[in-house]
Amino acid sequence: SQQGEEDPQALSIQEGENATMNCSYKTSINNLQWYRQNSGRGLVHLILIRSNEREKHSGRLRVTLDTSKKSSSLLITASRAADTASYFCATDEDSSYKLIFGSGTRLLVRP
Amino acid sequence: DSGVTQTPKHLITATGQRVTLRCSPRSGDLSVYWYQQSLDQGLQFLIQYYNGEERAKGNILERFSAQQFPDLHSELNLSSLELGDSALYFCASSPSGLAGLYEQFFGPGTRLTVL
Numbered sequence: 001s002q003q004g005e006e007d008p009q010a011l012s013i014q015e016g017e018n019a020t021m022n023c024s025y026k027t028s029i030n031n032l033q034w035y036r037q038n039s040g041r042g043l044v045h046l047i048l049i050r051s052n053e054r055e056k057h058s059g060r061l062r063v064t065l066d067t068s069k070k071s072s073s074l075l076i077t078a079s080r081a082a083d084t085a086s087y088f089c090a091t092d093e094d095s096s097y098k099l100i101f102g103s104g105t106r107l108l109v110r111p
Numbered sequence: 112d113s114g115v116t117q118t119p120k121h122l123i124t125a126t127g128q129r130v131t132l133r134c135s136p137r138s139g140d141l142s143v144y145w146y147q148q149s150l151d152q153g154l155q156f157l158i159q160y161y162n163g164e165e166r167a168k169g170n171i172l173e174r175f176s177a178q179q180f181p182d183l184h185s186e187l188n189l190s191s192l193e194l195g196d197s198a199l200y201f202c203a204s205s206p207s208g209l210a211g212l213y214e215q216f217f218g219p220g221t222r223l224t225v226l
Contacts, residue, residue: 030212031212033211035217040220041219042201042217042220043154043201043203043217044113045214088154092210092211096212097166098144099211099215100156101146101153101155103153104153104154
């Protein structure tokens with residue numbers, strides 16, 4: 001499989017807490033994206049970070065990118081029950097014409 | 112609503128059969144991507160079409176084929192189906208053929224069950 005690794009595979013937190021998910025990839029990239037998937041539904045794009053960016057914010061989301069370590073993290077602050085979903089990172093590391101998705105982190109936010 | 116439509120939503124068929132999954136991209140998007148999501152393999156890229164031409168291939172079996180028509184809708188054909196082909200099949204679209212450059216808009220998926 002060409003998939004990157006995501007860590008942890010599953011995460012359970014209390015509403016109001018912060019959730020951090022990590023993604024690692026294998027080779028150089030131009031861009032890294034994060035997506036969210038509610039159970040059995042289509043993926044929804046959250047944020048895109050370019051290889052020359054180190055940090056990006058969108059609402060309660062903060063994404064960091066460390067190209068020297070080939071890793072990225074997604075932080076969701078002040079989590080809500082509605083944030084319960086699977087979160088995937090995706091890179092163009094293999095080719096400019098396709099996205100390689102990580103294995104995903106399943107987040108459960110308990111009310 | 113992403114603007115990407117996929118039909119059918121569910122498909123139940125038998126081993127050895129052939130099925131066709133259909134995708135209509137968002138208005139104005141030239142690229143269509145197909146993905147397979149199964150429990151043990153995660154989300155796997157299958158193939159990309161850009162403005163009617165195949166642009167990239169992933170882990171697509173020889174029993175599978177796809178095409179993009181002049182009106183930009185796309186079809187994924189799965190033949191000689193096996194039990195292991197049971198999965199969610201997603202189509203996504205984007206304005207660009209460069210996959211990482213723009214976000215992709217995903218359809219709701221087709222759930223294929225092979226009995």
